[in-house]
Amino acid sequence: MRYLDEFRDPVLARKLVGDITTRATRTWTVMEVCGGQTHSIIRNGIDQLLEPAVEFIHGPGCPVCVTPLEMVDRALEIAARPGVVFCSFGDMLRVPGSERDLFSVKARGGDVRVVYSPLDAVRIAEASPDKQVVFFGVGFETTAPANAMAVVTARRLGVSNFSMLVSHVLVPPAMTAILDSPANRVQAFLAAGHVCTVMGTRQYGPLAQRYRVPIVVTGFEPLDLLEGVRQVVAQLESGEARLANAYPRAVAPEGNPVAQAVLEDVFEVCDRQWRGIGAIPRSGWRLSERYRDHDAEIRFDVADLHVAESADCHSGEVLQGLIKPSQCPAFGTRCTPRSPLGATMVSSEGACAAYYQFRRLALPLEVRGG
Template sequence: MKYLDEFSNPELALRLIDQIKAVATRRWSIMEVCGGQTHSIIRHGIDQLLPDTIEMIHGPGCPVCVTPLEVIDKALEIASRPEVIFCSFGDMLRVPGSEKDLFRVKSEGGDVRVVYSPLDALTIARANPDRQVVFFGIGFETTAPANAMTVYQAKRLGIENFSLLVSHVLVPPAISAIMESPTCRVQAFLAAGHVCAVMGTDEYPPLCDKYGIPIVVTGFEPLDILEGIRRTVVQLESGRHELENAYPRAVQDVGNPAAKAMLLDVFDVTDRAWRGIGVIPSSGWRLSHAYREYDAEQRFAVGDIHTEESTVCRSGEVLQGLIKPHECSAFGTLCTPRNPLGATMVSSEGACAAYYLYRRLEVTHA
């Protein structure tokens, strides 16, 4: 199948690996930002095929994983209310809050529904004018345009019983936070192709210059990732720190102008807390003044909910690339996909979930 078979060709993969081995003369640590890239790397054993000098560090690019515990608790509080129909993508239902998850709320009688688009939630709101319908809007820049469009449509159509619980985060400020951490080991980044397909690449060259790091935009198939790694290593070995777009079939420098215009209208940039990392300045979105009436956090007065993270779960260190999942003592014992302590184990893009699914109990190299 086009773009599956072509970008998983083992002969081409081995050729790229040979090229990486030929150019790599020093130890380099490269962070892939996106959780989808992490799963592809672990599933295909890319990290084990690379030379010992190349370490892949798994970044905080899983939107479910970085959603703060207190936002999960706010969602649980809202979803438990009898007048509410709470809508979410399926990957949020098993993410643990302080005491329960959305599946538990549903089993206790809450009207929790899995939808495949935020516009589905708007349709539910129109069909149930006597109920409050809330959509759980999480994610990076990739999912934000659809959520923005839904709020825009709600206002345009005069649908007053719809609101959005917002927890959107932005990639470039996270890169800055990682690079400014005193424990940072990252020397280069693979940027997420789908984020750049929306936002373009303009924000990345200043980061390359400020921190002296190569950033290569890449996709999610094995050959995409290997080509991104190859380009990154070539830059590192030559002492360059530039932005490169290795995913031109999907990413243009300008991004998607229509989506960006919608985001600019509906959202304002704000400080955001990241689970396991803390507050990163100007790293998220909230609804702008013109759409603030659709803010579920304000509508249901849950802004004062605050929580503390588990002391057993080390997902914060995993998200910062400080440890690999198997280095957490709870991994695979106290913490499994069936009984997760943190979002990194239950999310479909979480690093802990990838290590558990593909039985990566310890990291070895070929």
């Protein structure tokens, strides 16, 4: 904990807050593109501490939240079939589909299992050759290498009854879509450090130059985030717009070349639907032709399953930064973590969940330890 505590020092946090609020001559709108960063910002009251110098806009940085409704329904369709063992991380089990969730399928007799690694699903498949074992591969670039290695391992071991339902999405195309939107208010980005740990930073420099927006790679602890904001505000106030790395202890410009090589082998870029946002060109991954026989969409013939988003859930507007979670009419009443209308309320990284959990306080939040 000592290493983490160094990045939660309240004295240093107050100094950074002072530097930011003193430097800012107006309110700057900054988007973080990571659900972990959103929760850290809200949990530690960073957004409140920086008012009115900075307004945070919470972007589509929660992988569970942006998994499209049709993909969840495909998962539910597969999981309900006899002879199928459907494996997933726990955060997907309560994400609502059109009419039910994976917990409901399990309650009705479906063999739905929580695993802690995609390799667990491969082991289940190896031990159960009479079953079709499916892993729900959800996430950004961060979780993709482990999912890719599960497919490679299944191929190497000859585990033909293992397949993956892939719902991987990519961060830079989502940022581009936000910047291209007529409703865009984002003036700078905090880029997700864990994504850049895998992929490096080369994709972000051209974005910063093209759209004239500062992009600062940062981490997840309070001091990481405050330093990222400090660098963003310094650029905005001086009229600069470039890529900067405020997370050098974890992020190298080239990223992880070994992981990137595996990703290039196993996946290929494709268009993807984003929940509440719609289609973004070349914003996702699917299994490459070499591994297509492990594609659960093809194996179970569910690729053509399409559904309409619910009009009652405003998660799309939340994910695009158009509204704050508390501005949704259903927030905290018809939509709660126990009965969510959308994934942003049930996911551990969802903005709605963060607001629900941490904003039921009578007093303003303070930096921990202050």
